[in-house]
Amino acid sequence: MSETRNAADPRAQIPVTVLTGYLGAGKTTLLNRILTENHGRKFAVVINEFGELGVDNDLVVDADEEVFEMNNGCICCTVRGDLIRIIGGLMKRRGRFDGIIVETTGLADPAPVAQTFFADEDVRRATKLDAIVTVVDAKHLPARLADSPEAEEQIAFADIVVLNKMDLVTPEEAAEVERRIRAINPWAEIRRATRADVPIESVIGRDAFSLERILEREPEFLAGENEHEHDSDVVSLSFEVERPIDPERFNAWITQLLATRGQDLLRTKGILHYQGEDRRFAFQAVHMLADGDFVGPWREGEPRRSRIVFIGRDLNRPVLRRGFEACQVDDPQAAGNEVARRGPDRA
Structure with missing residues (x-):
């Protein structure tokens, strides 16, 4: 059979x-x-x-x-x-x-x-x-x-x-x-x-x-009894952004982050929407060792948002969030508003 x-x-x-x-x-x-x-x-x-x-x-x-x-x-x-x-x-x-x-x-x-x-x-x-x-x-x-x-x-x-x-x-x-x-x-x-x-x-x-x-x-x-307790120092922080990711900005940021905080980062993983790319990019790291590759196209109807997860100790949520958000491509609407505010002669 x-x-x-x-x-x-x-x-x-x-x-x-x-x-x-x-x-x-x-x-x-x-x-x-x-x-x-x-x-x-x-x-x-x-x-x-x-x-x-x-x-x-x-x-x-x-x-x-x-x-x-x-x-x-x-x-x-x-x-x-x-x-x-x-x-x-x-x-x-x-x-x-x-x-x-x-x-x-x-x-x-x-x-x-x-x-x-x-x-x-x-x-x-x-x-x-x-x-x-x-x-x-x-x-x-x-x-x-x-x-x-x-x-x-x-x-x-x-x-x-x-x-x-x-x-x-x-x-x-x-x-x-x-x-x-x-x-x-x-x-x-x-x-x-x-x-x-x-x-x-x-x-x-x-x-x-x-x-x-x-x-x-x-x-x-x-x-069926279990007294399992996790290491209370280990936390998971997750972030999501809507605009595409600039690969150069992300690589510069994540390289610096892993070099300085790699010992505290037990695991880093993310699915990224790179600007001008129809495929999803999977990023993974263990401490300071990082790897990444494209893992296939975005599914039909799937929102093209980038997500990243950090699991580690002594993680600073605001700093990590701002760092990831700064990897996005510039917001055209925000740039347009800045031009309008400053005027055409000063743009």
């Missing part, structure tokens, strides 16, 4: 992959790789963001998948009920996909996410947790283990660890990072990667989740 026909069988449980990892580790890169590989399977995708304004939905490639986005809350806390409702809705059209992928916010503790698939009777009956896949930034993991308990929890609950960004570390650093991972979770399978280039079959359809192992680490797992 094929996976698609099995997915359409109302008696079959739909496999769920939970994709987690700290901010900037490469979760969305791995998700895009899964969605674009030629494997013949279709997935429903649930994306969760930490902050009031989301951009992750736009960072996911324009694949023929159903994508659901939950903003302004951690999937393991305030929006867990939303996850249950979304999965309940998906079960009503289960014949349209072969599996579900849940991409958590980088600040999520996987434990309560996994609990959802056991604590709710309807969800437990309809789905099967296939694997918790944790993407790890090989370069920044030591620092994250020192200042972010979520990073350790994400590794502890992983069935599969994708050790990403191997091109940024030496062999000695890679060996030390693997040692740190093994010390936290000796059972997880580790897959080394650059730009999340792991075989899809190594993370999807693995039937790797072990409830017994989780109960050994956390005996109260099935009780």
